[in-house]
Amino acid sequence: MLTTDKRIKKKNSGWKGIAVIGMITILIVIALRIFLFASFKIPSLSMEPTLLAGDFILVNKLIPGPRIDFLGNKETNSIFRVPGLRAIQRKDVLVFNDPYYQSKVIVRNWNAHYVKRCIGLPGDTLSIKNGNCFISNDSTTAVVRKYQDENRLAIASTQYDTPRMFKSLGWTVHNFGSIYIPRKGDRITLDSVNRHIYARLIEYETDKKMTEMDGLFYLDTDLCSAYTFQKNYYFMAGDNSSDSKDSRYWGLLPEDHIVGKVSYVWKSIDPNSNKYRFDRFFKSLDE
Template identity: 30%
Template structure:
């Protein structure tokens, strides 16, 4: 008996079979498209390269950042190689073209940036982007903690962050700098026990942060004290205070009125990274008077982030489109970001506010953590940090 093929079977048999190379190409294309959409719409992976967020986030932490929390941004620079940021992998070749630049919008999210959120954003200043004028969505990614939202009045007073007149809750694992006086020579192995791996000074390698101290006399011997500047948590400092060979611990802070020239708002204001403000964080729709004090704080915002054309700034005046202005109304919201490692963080105290259109997403959890300088190969992975939520 002869077989009778259906029309569907005839069409199937007539369709040429894909070659292995074509199947491989289609699979790769599908994976790239799917990964690009997930990365844009839902979640993106990042790694921590610097200690500015220690000890909340460690160098070598790999984390996922949610785009859904604050709402996904529509692409401003659509012409770019998929799954790249600024350069094609392993080269200095730009991975994008600015031939097309689109207006950017934010899709609805299910929350807004709040005080205390750990946020990934495109860092605004050009000098932090290799002095290249990247489009907003391709500027270098930074991660910091939001300590001030639009309309907040913020001040840093002897290290303590004050928001709207109230102390800002210090993150449990945040670090600051202390000078520790001891009668013992301490090495990297000792500091590693207390998760001090990037921020201490060895007396065998003198720097401006290290100094030999006076002799110390007790009933049994005369010892010469040595000093270490360390960035660590309050919990670790409490442990150090229990060691009998620790003879003193001092916070290393700048004094009020001592100007640090690299700090935002100077030289108009005599601020430093331990004593800063008070300042009001710009809010969309808020209006300010133009004067030398407001120009020092908000002049860069008006010039660089508001989309104004032909802005001319002097210490005493602002012109937009050739016309002098005496008042200014902000066009978008801004945020103030600081690292949890307060004394080793290049943040808003140095370069100012983060515009709302620079916000990328909310850091949600660490999925992998690799120690870049492990004590031994068995400790390369920090197992206790895997799948740790970020708070």
């Protein structure tokens, strides 16, 4: 028969075991969220019909690799990313941080997230002509998507037809570019046209202000006739092109803003009826 002291020790030992298991479970969950997966809820219609408002998505951080934010180097304006399974591919659906969150310059706000499809990769030259998006690069030239749809074409010219960032170039959402998407190491000569395309990217990478004076370009006070990019960039688009503010409006996405690739819809709730959409449970985006 156990004495009172032995009973107390056994009870305390049991609680300690439960506490240890609980802490290990918490650490495993934290590690999974940092290195492997994240979950987000879709709030809008911009990715219909692929993703619906009320979908809960599972994001695979192993593509392109988990970003460890607290290990970044503030002095060089660089992040730390663990090598992943593969690089971003065209047509991947990605979750990324809003590069222009409440700002006219690129910011690092890791709390604001978007989900769009990647249609332009580093090294591509992209243009949209009469609603058809063309991609050309070292190996191919192809139409990768159509921006023309009945809803959009039925709308007369509005403030949204002319992207504010590219207004000075005369581009519209249906006639856009051409625009070269920089890859790390690319060197681009600056002129009066591509200054409008790349100035904010260069300012983000250098943390300096670009100005133009007498046809010459300066970063702060340093003359800058050409620039070598330090990061890869991507062109992102919503599947529901008539209701998507994407790279046609705010420009190219820096690679360090990417969280990961959307793999599954693991749960879905209709926001109008609050009913489960069971047919969307564990729906793969790789189908």
